[in-house]
Amino acid sequence: MADKRWLSFTASRDWLYRLFFNHTGLRSVISDIGDGGGTVMHCWVPRIPKQSKPNVVLIHGFGANAMWQYADAISHFTATFNVYVPDLLFFGRSYTRRPERSEEFQAQCLKRLMEVHGLSRMSVVGISYGGFVGYSMAAQFPEAVERAVLCCAGVSLEEKDMSEGLFMVRDLQEAKRILLPQTPEMLRELMRLSFARPAKRIPDWFLTDFIYVSFISSFLN
Incomplete structure (x- = not known):
């Protein structure tokens, strides 16, 4: 199928979302998390993190990228937190050559990504599939996750x-x-x-x- 995204209503919406995320004080960063498996993850991070603010990681569910699920709420978070909005692996601009596909692996990669951005303590918010990943992060790394908020996630x-x-x-x-x-x-x-x-x-x-x-x-x- 030919790439016709320059005529695409959906891609135009993503372009507007990117402008909005930039306007809220975030910037788009792609990082190799250094796991030896060619794992690269995209994340919206604070342009200027403030030590006086707590850190929160917003984890999306099934969808192309994180912007869709948090665009309507992002400005409410940035007023209080240093906000990090990653694309999970195989969504948006995050990918890996490693064969693992579990939420435990997603959580491990997300934890490593946050370390790349200098975070040792954080709260996590996960919607749907992102709730499974957030729950796994809290279970695997209790010393790093202060609070976990799970939305519409059937972890039980x-x-x-x-x-x-x-x-x-x-x-x-x-x-x-x-x-x-x-x-x-x-x-x-x-x-x-x-x-x-x-x-x-x-x-x-x-x-x-x-x-x-x-x-x-x-x-x-």
């Missing part, structure tokens, strides 16, 4: 919860298919499951653009 989920119908999916494979949509109809299914009042009559070209910029191009770059 058990196999019986799935079998008893807690979620509207049969198993993890079906969940993966829904969370990583590759067609407009699959994205509509995700919207139906995610929103109380999902938008209607969204054209296929708009959804295809969203899928390409949000999911496919992140893995191509």
Whole structure:
């Protein structure tokens, strides 16, 4: 598929988000975390960190990058905290050549990234999948994580919860298919499951653009 992001509504939105994040006093940094596995992570960090402010790490859930989930709230955090907003591995501009794929590995890499930026103590906020990563950070590195706030994250989920119908999916494979949509109809299914009042009559070209910029191009770059 040709890269048409210069005509893309979704990519234009990301460009506006980047301007907004810069306006709130953050800057975009890409760092090799030095684990020997070619692990590179992108993070929005304070332009001028202040020692008088506590540190907070905002961890996103499934999505192309962290800007989407925290853009509406970021200015409320920056007034009180030194704010760090990373892209988890395989989202946005973060990637690795290592084979690990667990939230424990994500947490280890995120901890190393924060060390690169000089953080030894921090609080973490995690949404959805980011909640699993934040929980793992707190469990693995209790000396570094002061507080952990988990939003919409089923860290206490058990196999019986799935079998008893807690979620509207049969198993993890079906969940993966829904969370990583590759067609407009699959994205509509995700919207139906995610929103109380999902938008209607969204054209296929708009959804295809969203899928390409949000999911496919992140893995191509």
